[in-house]
Amino acid sequence: MKWYKERMWTDCWAGLDNKKKKGKDIVEAVKDLSVVDNAADIERTAKTNKNVDVIKEFAAGNAKKESNFVVVGHVDAGKSTLMGRLLYDLKVVDERTIQKFKSESEKIGKASFQYAWVLDQTEEERARGVTMDIAQNSFETDKAKFTILDAPGHRDFIPNMIAGSSQADFAVLVIDSSTGAFEAGFHLQGQTKEHTLLVRSIGIQRIIVAVNKLDSVSWAEERFEEIRQQMTVFLTSAGFHAKNISFVPCSGLTGENVVTPLKPSKAPWYKGSSLITELENSSPLARAIDKPLRLTVADVFRGGIQNPVSISGRIDSGTLQVGDVLLALPSGEKTAVKAIEINNDPRPWAVAGHNCTIHLAGIDMLHLKQGDVLSSVSNPIPVVKEFTAKVLAFQTITPMAVDIHRGRLHVPGKITHLVRTLDKATGEEVKKKPRFIGPGTAAQVKVSLEQGVPLERGGRVVFRFGGVTVGSGVVE
Numbered sequence: 001m002k003w004y005k006e007r008m009w010t011d012c013w014a015g016l017d018n019k020k021k022k023g024k025d026i027v028e029a030v031k032d033l034s035v036v037d038n039a040a041d042i043e044r045t046a047k048t049n050k051n052v053d054v055i056k057e058f059a060a061g062n063a064k065k066e067s068n069f070v071v072v073g074h075v076d077a078g079k080s081t082l083m084g085r086l087l088y089d090l091k092v093v094d095e096r097t098i099q100k101f102k103s104e105s106e107k108i109g110k111a112s113f114q115y116a117w118v119l120d121q122t123e124e125e126r127a128r129g130v131t132m133d134i135a136q137n138s139f140e141t142d143k144a145k146f147t148i149l150d151a152p153g154h155r156d157f158i159p160n161m162i163a164g165s166s167q168a169d170f171a172v173l174v175i176d177s178s179t180g181a182f183e184a185g186f187h188l189q190g191q192t193k194e195h196t197l198l199v200r201s202i203g204i205q206r207i208i209v210a211v212n213k214l215d216s217v218s219w220a221e222e223r224f225e226e227i228r229q230q231m232t233v234f235l236t237s238a239g240f241h242a243k244n245i246s247f248v249p250c251s252g253l254t255g256e257n258v259v260t261p262l263k264p265s266k267a268p269w270y271k272g273s274s275l276i277t278e279l280e281n282s283s284p285l286a287r288a289i290d291k292p293l294r295l296t297v298a299d300v301f302r303g304g305i306q307n308p309v310s311i312s313g314r315i316d317s318g319t320l321q322v323g324d325v326l327l328a329l330p331s332g333e334k335t336a337v338k339a340i341e342i343n344n345d346p347r348p349w350a351v352a353g354h355n356c357t358i359h360l361a362g363i364d365m366l367h368l369k370q371g372d373v374l375s376s377v378s379n380p381i382p383v384v385k386e387f388t389a390k391v392l393a394f395q396t397i398t399p400m401a402v403d404i405h406r407g408r409l410h411v412p413g414k415i416t417h418l419v420r421t422l423d424k425a426t427g428e429e430v431k432k433k434p435r436f437i438g439p440g441t442a443a444q445v446k447v448s449l450e451q452g453v454p455l456e457r458g459g460r461v462v463f464r465f466g467g468v469t470v471g472s473g474v475v476e
């Protein structure tokens, strides 16, 4: 398909100028306009492909381990404060900035928010043109590089949390250990349980539980143990393996055991590591580098005059390099990779697990939106309007209208058939055609969507209705 870029206007005036000189009329001048041809643009960009053996280069490189983690937890658990503190102690944020936030937050009666504002500040600074709802920050230590995805705790923002989690390798669950607060987040319609079930159902297997605000209970071992025991029971029942769960006592506000290890005099009972060490020890899962390319678009924006169409997102599987030709789905338009950036660094290639910005050639912005998938041309992701999924019900499920979330994408649809309920342990059929699926029950259901969505076997989906998560599942 052909389309006109800004360049057209430059060409237009140049064309008119020439025609005036030669004494031709405006109609002829307009006929001579150069039109940017997407196919030509793709061909030109594809010629820059150096045909790097990305898998080999990646394996050979001794690049630092890179991972993305999502920070979840009940509202006010101290997620932003904890991450702000982490960035401050790692010197990603300087003393002057913290002092400025301290005096500003005191002025509006929100003293102690200076660390939380670190994340808000960087969010504002991001000049993307499209609002990002999940604060992203990057940092590195001697051992590893990280991207933090700070998801809002409030229940109204759960779709954003689903989106953030779908880009993460592991999760940090922040728990407010102060008196009564853990109980409020855990027992009474709090988000601790919902967030945890969601991150697990989205495919996250590793979770670090930051038992936060322990300063407010004088670093009491009993409180830490009480939370650890209750959470272990819950997390293992939610499907986390005990070896993938760790608990770290800490205080985001005072910074104890965040980057600086806890002084033995403070909590002689604790022999484990600080939060940063736990993060460094959390290896990303084995990545599907040798599978066909799938990159879920998190954001579409204009990356400048040279880069009218840019996207950011995580590579779910496969590899890509500058000059690669890709297929955008569901639009079915082709595009070519002009440039790749990871944390603002230009890179010749990227692999599964990387969160990157891609500047694209030969595609109109109209053909890309959040939740779309950039896919390998030879092995594209199917676009489906119906699918079967194995689900775990959080609430009672009947044949019903639902919003189907897949990462950042959410589309209206319907659970059309309850095929059978399943034994959670063996996966075997328990009951055919049940009338409803009770909370905590596993089942196979058929789903139809109002529009085609890029989705394939193994894809994770979440079903919501009326602002409540009713279940989650895996596409069969």
Ligand SMILES: Nc1nc2c(ncn2[C@@H]2O[C@H](COP(=O)(O)OP(=O)(O)OP(=O)(O)O)[C@@H](O)[C@H]2O)c(=O)[nH]1
Binding pocket: 073, 074, 075, 076, 077, 078, 079, 080, 081, 082, 111, 112, 113, 116, 151, 152, 153, 154, 212, 213, 214, 215, 216, 250, 251, 252, 253, 254
């Ligand atoms: N005593 C104590 N208070 C803390 C600690 N961490 C955070 N707080 C306070 O708890 C309140 C909430 O902190 P935030 O960091 O905004 O919490 P949040 O989880 O990011 O909140 P949402 O993003 O709204 O879900 C603020 O008043 C913080 O100062 C801590 O380690 N100890």
